[in-house]
């Protein structure tokens with residue numbers, strides 16, 4: 001299998017491997033580092049973690065066990081909204097790096113907006129981490145159009161917005177804003193946590209390509225401009241399947257049929273506390 005590193009989305013100086021391995025919630029920590037190592041061995045070059053997930057240690061161990069050089073990999077981590085103040089932010093980045101046993105990350109994201117701390121303070125700390133060489137690239141996550149417009153004025157170095165995006169949610173306004181700002185979009189919950197995989201349209205298209213529903217759901221995303229994905233899987237066969245999506249393409253008609261599912265407007269990640277006012281449409 002060709003390493004996914006060969007397939008990157010590029011913008012504002014950042015080049016992110018288009019398929020990453022998501023590491024939120026490993027129910028069996030004993031197996032977690034092995035899963036990360038397996039993902040790298042079967043071609044993933046992007047690993048997505050966060051301070052909040054508790055997976056940073058397994059990501060570091062998995063990278064070391066994989067036998068692939070650090071420089072070949074793209075590691076993303078995130079600072080939670082509880083650490084939005086500058087001092088807390090810097091401490092969180094240090095803790096992430098120590099926990100992973102890494103000197104730098106390739107992408108550092110503000111995990112969620114924090115309305116109680118001025119955005120300029122948080123973004124100042126984000127930009128400082130980049131200046132210090134602790135992060136090669138910087139970005140945000142779960143930022144709406146309004147927040148993104150504000151963030152880009154304060155910190156034009158931002159190159160990535162990691163957002164919920166899959167075939168069951170319409171994100172046209174936010175995608176347009178990301179494109180207007182020249183940002184890469186990374187889709188979290190790209191399989192809508194599995195809900196999408198039973199969809200009759202997705203299943204039928206998958207059958208036609210002799211692929212799985214997961215592969216079609218991911219392919220629909222990466223065929224869109226500057227869009228990458230970070231699916232999470234706990235089975236080796238799923239990990240292998242989710243990156244084996246470069247040997248087929250969806251036709252314009254198939255893309256349009258899947259586009260038609262978005263009005264279901266299923267938002268999977270919608271925390272009650274500090275949720276921003278989401279863009280609709």
Ligand SMILES: NC(=O)c1ccc[n+]([C@@H]2O[C@H](COP(=O)([O-])OP(=O)(O)OC[C@H]3O[C@@H](n4cnc5c(N)ncnc54)[C@H](OP(=O)(O)O)[C@@H]3O)[C@@H](O)[C@H]2O)c1
Pocket residue numbers: 021022023024025048049111141142162163187188189190191192193194197212214215230231232233234235237238239241242269
């Ligand atoms: N920035 C943010 O705020 C944010 C929020 C949420 C998630 N994320 C990131 O996005 C990543 C992905 O999100 P997620 O893990 O919540 O959801 P997801 O990737 O949409 O879906 C994961 C679910 O799909 C199943 N699955 C995966 N591959 C499959 C396949 N090939 N066939 C059948 N089922 C398959 C998994 O099953 P098993 O578990 O049984 O393998 C799991 O139940 C996270 O791990 C995290 O890195 C970021």
